[in-house]
Amino acid sequence: MDRLFLAAFYILLSIAAFAFGKAVNRWVRHPAANAPTIAILVVIGVLLLSRQNYAAYMHHGGGVIAWLLGPATVALGIPLARQTKTLTKEAWPICAAVVAGAVSAAISAPLILRALGGSHILVLSMAPKAVTTPVAMQITARIGGVPALAAVFAIVGGAIVAVIAEPVLSKLRINDQRVFGLTAGVAGSGFGAAQALSRSPQAGAYAALAVGVNAIVTAILVPIFWSWNLF
Structure with a gap:
């Protein structure tokens, strides 16, 4: 149950961080405020605050987001x-x-x-x-x-x-x-x-x-x- 919860949490965290980045980009309209960069910084911040490492993130849900890089590239x-x-x-x-x-x-x-x-x-x-x-x-x-x-x-x-x-x-x-x-x-x-x-x-x-x-x-x-x- 804990694994399922962490996986769901990290997947939702990644999606929410990107959505937040998109919102900031629409508001700020500056190249530095691009959605992917903001999403990365948000996820890193959450991991640091929760004292979780990157390996834990990738193992519990982050790997799903990483796997989606392939289909996302094809979608181009x-x-x-x-x-x-x-x-x-x-x-x-x-x-x-x-x-x-x-x-x-x-x-x-x-x-x-x-x-x-x-x-x-x-x-x-x-x-x-x-x-x-x-x-x-x-x-x-x-x-x-x-x-x-x-x-x-x-x-x-x-x-x-x-x-x-x-x-x-x-x-x-x-x-x-x-x-x-x-x-x-x-x-x-x-x-x-x-x-x-x-x-x-x-x-x-x-x-x-x-x-x-x-x-x-x-x-x-x-x-x-x-x-x-x-x-």
Whole structure:
């Protein structure tokens, strides 16, 4: 009974935290007040106050929320399908941009981390940080990193992109919804796609495509770079 209660509590906590994040975002209307980031902070706060650790949360209900990341990622195909004609016309430029972003993300962070004295395990775990959490964990496990660390890097990286993408592009005077979607999807994965969807259907579609293509390209490139001892 206690296990069922905890599982129900943590599932409801996660849903309520996200709903609260959405409400705050509608009120504040600032990139830093995005729903996923707020939800994460709320859950962390509750765990700290109740003196529960992350393992307990994942074991009692949190794992269900984590499992839903897979279907949620697949659901990004809905806005993608609605923009098929437009995306088809720009297929080659989009693919070139996403591949360039994937290569940059896969190489830059590990090399910077290694140059600053980071351990080899951290380098391997950070390499696939720009893809969705489930994919990042699988890639990291394959090359000998720590999947749990890969999940943390993917989530933190996505949260950072969700906060800074819009202000940075605004400073650069880039207001094209397509550019915002591709940028958010490649660099911020699920977090970025969520931010893009809240901005416009077109941005959401381009972000969804970027998330999918980036996951495929990264899953191919990171093991190759690892086999070449680039990390």
